[in-house]
Amino acid sequence: MDILNSLISGIFNIVFQPFKNIDPVWGMLVVSFLTGIIMLFIFKATSDQKGIKRAKNLVKGHFLAIRLYKDDISLMFNTMSNILASNFLYMKKSMRPMLFLLVPVAFVLIQIGVRYEFRPLNVGETAVVSLQAEGGNVRLSEVILDLPQGLKLDMPPVRIDRLHEISWRILAEKAGDYEISFKYGNQAVKKSLVVVESLVPVTAAIARDDIGTTIMNPSESSISDASFASLISVVYPEREFEAFGFSVHWLVAFFVFSLVAAFGFKGFLGVEV
Amino acid sequence: MNKKLRSITLPGTCLLFCLLLTFSFYGCEQSKAEAVNGDKKVIVLGFDGVDPGLLSKFMAEGRLPNFKRLAEQGDYKSLGTSIPPQSPVAWSNFITGMNPGGHGIYDFLHRDPSLMIPISSTSETEGSASTVKFGKWVIPLSSGHVKNLRQGRAFWNILEDHNVETTVFKVPANFPPVASKGKTLSGMGTPDLLGTFGTFSFYTDDPPPNQDVISGGIVYPVQLINNGFEANLVGPKNTFLEHAPDAVIPFRLFRDPENATAQIDVQGHKILLQEKEWSDWVEVDFSLLPAGLQSVSGICRFYLKEVRPKMKLYVTPINIAPANPALPISTPDDYASDLHKCCGDFYTQGMPEDTKALSWGVFDHFDFHSQSKNVLEERLRLFEHVYNDFEKGLLFFYFSSTDLNSHMFYNMIDPDHPSYKAELAEEFGSVIPSIYENVDAVVGRVLDQLDDNTTLLVMSDHGFASFRRAVNLNSWLLDEGYISLRRGTSQSDVEYYDKVDWIRTKIYGLGFNGVYVNLRSRERNGIVLPTEKKKLLTEVSEKLLKLRDPETGEQVVNRVYLAEEIYSGRNLAYAPDLVVGYNRGFRASWETTIGTFPEEWISDNMDPWSGDHCMAAELVPGVILSNRKIQSANPKLFDLAPTILAEFGIGKTDEMVGGTIF
Numbered sequence: 062m063d064i065l066n067s068l069i070s071g072i073f074n075i076v077f078q079p080f081k082n083i084d085p086v087w088g089m090l091v092v093s094f095l096t097g098i099i100m101l102f103i104f105k106a107t108s109d110q111k112g113i114k115r116a117k118n119l120v121k122g123h124f125l126a127i128r129l130y131k132d133d134i135s136l137m138f139n140t141m142s143n144i145l146a147s148n149f150l151y152m153k154k155s156m157r158p159m160l161f162l163l164v165p166v167a168f169v170l171i172q173i174g175v176r177y178e179f180r181p182l183n184v185g186e187t188a189v190v191s192l193q194a195e196g197g198n199v200r201l202s203e204v205i206l207d208l209p210q211g212l213k214l215d216m217p218p219v220r221i222d223r224l225h226e227i228s229w230r231i232l233a234e235k236a237g238d239y240e241i242s243f244k245y246g247n248q249a250v251k252k253s254l255v256v257v258e259s260l261v262p263v264t265a266a267i268a269r270d271d272i273g274t275t276i277m278n279p280s281e282s283s284i285s286d287a288s289f290a291s292l293i294s295v296v297y298p299e300r301e302f303e304a305f306g307f308s309v310h311w312l313v314a315f316f317v318f319s320l321v322a323a324f325g326f327k328g329f330l331g332v333e334v
Numbered sequence: 335m336n337k338k339l340r341s342i343t344l345p346g347t348c349l350l351f352c353l354l355l356t357f358s359f360y361g362c363e364q365s366k367a368e369a370v371n372g373d374k375k376v377i378v379l380g381f382d383g384v385d386p387g388l389l390s391k392f393m394a395e396g397r398l399p400n401f402k403r404l405a406e407q408g409d410y411k412s413l414g415t416s417i418p419p420q421s422p423v424a425w426s427n428f429i430t431g432m433n434p435g436g437h438g439i440y441d442f443l444h445r446d447p448s449l450m451i452p453i454s455s456t457s458e459t460e461g462s463a464s465t466v467k468f469g470k471w472v473i474p475l476s477s478g479h480v481k482n483l484r485q486g487r488a489f490w491n492i493l494e495d496h497n498v499e500t501t502v503f504k505v506p507a508n509f510p511p512v513a514s515k516g517k518t519l520s521g522m523g524t525p526d527l528l529g530t531f532g533t534f535s536f537y538t539d540d541p542p543p544n545q546d547v548i549s550g551g552i553v554y555p556v557q558l559i560n561n562g563f564e565a566n567l568v569g570p571k572n573t574f575l576e577h578a579p580d581a582v583i584p585f586r587l588f589r590d591p592e593n594a595t596a597q598i599d600v601q602g603h604k605i606l607l608q609e610k611e612w613s614d615w616v617e618v619d620f621s622l623l624p625a626g627l628q629s630v631s632g633i634c635r636f637y638l639k640e641v642r643p644k645m646k647l648y649v650t651p652i653n654i655a656p657a658n659p660a661l662p663i664s665t666p667d668d669y670a671s672d673l674h675k676c677c678g679d680f681y682t683q684g685m686p687e688d689t690k691a692l693s694w695g696v697f698d699h700f701d702f703h704s705q706s707k708n709v710l711e712e713r714l715r716l717f718e719h720v721y722n723d724f725e726k727g728l729l730f731f732y733f734s735s736t737d738l739n740s741h742m743f744y745n746m747i748d749p750d751h752p753s754y755k756a757e758l759a760e761e762f763g764s765v766i767p768s769i770y771e772n773v774d775a776v777v778g779r780v781l782d783q784l785d786d787n788t789t790l791l792v793m794s795d796h797g798f799a800s801f802r803r804a805v806n807l808n809s810w811l812l813d814e815g816y817i818s819l820r821r822g823t824s825q826s827d828v829e830y831y832d833k834v835d836w837i838r839t840k841i842y843g844l845g846f847n848g849v850y851v852n853l854r855s856r857e858r859n860g861i862v863l864p865t866e867k868k869k870l871l872t873e874v875s876e877k878l879l880k881l882r883d884p885e886t887g888e889q890v891v892n893r894v895y896l897a898e899e900i901y902s903g904r905n906l907a908y909a910p911d912l913v914v915g916y917n918r919g920f921r922a923s924w925e926t927t928i929g930t931f932p933e934e935w936i937s938d939n940m941d942p943w944s945g946d947h948c949m950a951a952e953l954v955p956g957v958i959l960s961n962r963k964i965q966s967a968n969p970k971l972f973d974l975a976p977t978i979l980a981e982f983g984i985g986k987t988d989e990m991v992g993g994t995i996f
């Protein structure tokens with residue numbers, strides 16, 4: 062998984078590179094547009110274009126029938142059931158391309174999510190960093206946090222034996238792309254912590270053997286199997302996303318932008334959807 | 335969105351996206367008239383409770399260079415306050431240019447003569463009248479609403495009629511904010527999410543012995559198991575459910591086994607605190623209907639007062655969230671959320687300084703001071719934004735810190751106060767002067783950028799005095815035979831007048847300064863005939879003026895005002911018949927204001943609430959400073975509305991009782 066993650070992350074780092082230091086809406090706009098158009102191609106390649114066209118025409122025809130025979134109740138019912146049937150046909154025809162679209166869309170959303178869900182810390186802000194130990198055998202009092210210069214421990218940690226968890230509050234004193242390390246005996250685990258005012262991926266959590274966390278946080282390697290830590294998380298601030306003066310959730314912006322692109326180019330590329 | 339939620343919604347989101355892509359195609363200000371007086375600006379800085387005695391003293395000590403500069407460039411005078419000098423009354427005088435007879439606010443408390451109980455004077459809430467039951471759910475068919483009880487037009491509404499732009503920030507006695515074309519945010523009188531004037535929560539494994547009588551907050555005893563406890567944040571009543579139980583949000587606290595630190599987990603937030611540390615504002619959502627159909631947003635801050643030996647966690651009253659207000663707190667509706675966007679969360683509660691927590695011993699002076707500093711820092715931040723945003727027209731901006739800190743720290747500057755302690759005074763004697771210094775900096779900020787087209791008014795609603803002796807006025811009236819209790823009841827059992835024998839009671843006190851005749855045909859069981867009223871009032875007034883403090887021989891009451899001599903206007907219904915003007919050093923006790931009868935008629939005030947102003951108006955004037963010369967010999971609060979109107983070339987209304995001070 063880590064290899065696939067770093068491959069996809071590498072591609073998206075290049076895609077987002079020009080938008081790192083400008084209003085995040087531009088990165089969103091371009092990536093959503095590209096996604097919309099690429100989805101069209103995939104749709105075209107994986108769907109039965111003729112079948113879709115036929116199904117759509119069928120429905121159109123039935124709608125026409127409704128308008129013509131609107132005074133004849135029995136005919137109306139008949140036509141309506143026909144509409145339903147051709148609708149099902151249409152849905153069936155769209156099922157296959159949809160399945161093909163599902164996986165790439167998920168990867169795109171994850172990549173956008175790590176950039177737009179949270180933002181890196183700003184100088185002067187604090188973040189809570191937590192480490193969950195594997196099982197109850199790890200003595201939390203012996204876990205040591207090592208911070209590079211530019212980051213400072215803001216207060217003594219809170220150790221929660223019952224959750225096998227230890228949390229620190231870290232103050233960002235200087236901008237930087239940091240690596241903090243956690244030591245226990247002769248073991249060590251590392252986790253990134255980003256303090257910068259630009260659009261870069263942030264990794265909210267890394268896990269030892271939790272595939273969900275690893276999929277959702279593709280920009281950083283997961284924790285190695287033998288480690289004393291099973292999960293390390295950083296509570297980054299949520300990114301307040303604004304698109305041209307409107308504060309909207311980034312998912313909404315993505316939908317709108319990519320749908321606009323897809324339908325804008327639909328005729329141009331000759332795709333039946 | 336938290337991580338868990340994200341991973342759940344992602345596949346769904348992809349599916350939705352694909353569905354949308356596949357199917358969506360197939361289905362198918364009024365014009366602004368030129369304002370009068372062009373780019374004229376009037377800036378009013380309202381510093382609640384700034385006292386001319388203290389201000390002059392600190393100015394003379396060189397602590398307040400900007401106040402001094404303003405006084406020298408323009409003018410500085412005492413400002414006659416309202417009768418009685420209580421904030422809701424005084425600010426209503428300011429807002430309307432009327433006396434209480436016009437705006438109808440006579441005290442913090444009024445009484446309902448048909449029920450003979452104290453009621454809030456400034457606003458009332460009405461629940462939805464019609465509801466429909468649906469299983470265990472009760473669905474309201476119309477929304478409940480809150481009503482601002484202040485009568486009389488606000489002067490900024492008159493400015494707006496003449497197309498003057500207005501920004502009115504947290505003026506007291508304006509909740510819910512009256513309709514306005516300008517930007518207003520409600521202030522004193524704005525409730526918390528529970529609908530109270532502020533209910534803190536205190537979670538501890540060492541509940542104080544007085545926990546059941548504490549007002550203004552609730553103590554939740556907790557039990558620590560393995561260094562942690564689970565408890566609930568208690569929110570508003572869920573009126574969608576039968577019997578309207580409290581809506582709650584569970585939270586967990588874990589303390590470190592050795593360090594004086596703790597972690598609080600609440601609604602996906604993970605908060606780390608050290609002892610004596612405040613969290614930032616935490617946004618919480620109380621769910622009222624399942625599946626997120628209806629919820630109420632609030633904000634609160636956690637204060638880890640003590641980790642060991644005892645666990646003490648204070649949580650501020652749950653404030654209405656400015657980003658998503660559950661009640662109307664601003665005009666336009668989204669002004670509060672605009673402020674939130676630029677400045678983050680802030681106290682929306684009317685009186686944010688938690689004086690109750692200090693009075694009841696949940697806070698000590700250190701805790702209160704740190705909370706009060708939070709309030710001031712936040713207000714200064716908001717001021718910076720609002721001031722930078724202001725271009726022309728009227729800007730009113732309000733600061734509460736000068737008032738509430740004077741209330742709570744007056745005993746630190748008054749060696750004659752019964753609760754004065756030299757060592758505490760050493761530590762906290764500088765609080766009041768330093769608050770004055772803070773607001774002095776605000777004056778400086780405005781003065782530095784003042785142009786010829788701007789009039790600056792710096793004002794307070796009343797002054798301050800020490801509150802050394804608490805007068806149980808109702809106990810005195812009882813001793814004097816004017817009030818009778820039901821036979822067989824002991825004086826100490828009476829609460830909210832519940833055991834007063836009204837058919838043997840002639841006159842009673844209610845609120846901080848009000849005295850009411852138990853008048854036939856007005857009060858529910860009134861016995862005094864209208865023809866006997868005058869004689870009774872004269873008799874009681876004379877006795878009150880003769881009252882001497884048995885300990886010091888000091889005169890307790892300085893003046894007694896007859897309602898008919900001081901009030902005029904169309905809203906006299908709630909007017910008390912007499913207003914008691916206490917001497918400096920004396921004030922009505924908390925107990926007597928709501929109809930409780932302590933044994934002694936006068937006693938030492940040992941409450942940390944040690945300074946006050948509910949006295950004779952002449953003894954506690956406020957202040958007025960301006961960059962213009964003040965011509966009026968005795969400017970008064972109700973002169974300011976006509977003054978501001980006149981600055982824009984607008985005449986005062988017939989109902990306004992004052993005139994311009996320039």
Ligand SMILES: [Zn+2]
Nearest residue numbers: 383421737741
């Ligand atoms: Zn006050």
